[in-house]
Amino acid sequence: MKILNQVQEDEVIAEFLLAEINSDRFKEGILNALRDHDLNLLIKPNLNDQTENKIRRDILGQTRGYGRNTDLFENFPKEVKWYKALFKKQDLKEVMYINYSYWNELSSNTRLPLQASKNIMNQIEVYEISNQGFLDINLVLKNGKVFPRLIFVSMNENSQIVVLEGHARLTAYFIESEYIPYELEVLIGYSEKFSEWDLY
Template identity: 85%
Template sequence: MKIVSQVQEDEVIAEFLFAEVNSDRFKEGILHALGDHDLNLLIKPNLNDQAENQIRRDILGQTRGFGRNTDMFENFPTEVKWYKAFFEKQDLNEVMYINYSYWNELSSNTRLPLQASKNIMNQIEVFGISNQGFLDINLALKNGKVFPRLIFVSMNENSRVVVLEGHARLTAYHLDNDYIPDELEVIIGFSDEFSVWDLY
């Protein structure tokens, strides 16, 4: 892991929403929360516009519980220092899923995408959920599609790293290691308080 520069929380929120508005699973909820606002708020965010930033913050709050201490962000630290970073292949192999039933089961309780990818290739499905989405993302990667940055969190540079946003994309990378870049740009947030986040 190579830390490059600090980023503001507004950028993290924008990246999170940009990724999920392109997700079959989350798109509908985000567009509903967007309401009458212009889709460009999510597709081409202007981080210098504080009104825009507040709308995005509200949307992430409505859809995922950000800033409201609910859903995915229950017990999530209020003070996180966010950075742009580069992860090498070995770094990515050690990144863990959130502590959540589906991801635990898919990864044989290791929380490691490398193990989950082996299960997927062995056609093991959990909770009756198709693995096709992972295969579709993997194919898109092979065809050169560029996806939004993965978002990770950790207590510090020596603690385990956990995916906050990008579980499916991280899994798809591991379906064929040849398509993991030598260095992948990500966003990572640090806070000692992640020790009390249930999903960590």
């Protein structure tokens, strides 16, 4: 892993929403929270516009609990230093899922996407949820589609790294790992207080 430069929280929020507006699971909630605002607020964010940044922050709060200490972001640290980084394939193999029942089961309690991808290819499904979505993402990855950056978190550079956003995409990469780029640009946040985040 190579850290490139620090980024602002607003960029991370924008990237998170850009990814989830394309998610079958989260798209409807985001569009409802967007209300009458222009969709370009999410698709072509202007990070220099503080009004836009506030709207995006509110949307992520409504849909995923960001800044409200609920849902995905319950006990999430208030102060996180965010960076742009490059991950190689070997680095990605060590990234873990959040500590959540579905991802635990899918990965045979390893929390590793590589193990989950093996289970998917062995047609193991958990909680009666289809694996087709992973296969669909894998297909478009093979066809060269570029997705929003994965978002990771960690306590420090010597601690475990956990996916905050991008579980399905990371899993899809490992279904046919030869399609993982030599280096993949991601966003990663650091805070010692991630030890208090239940999903870490």
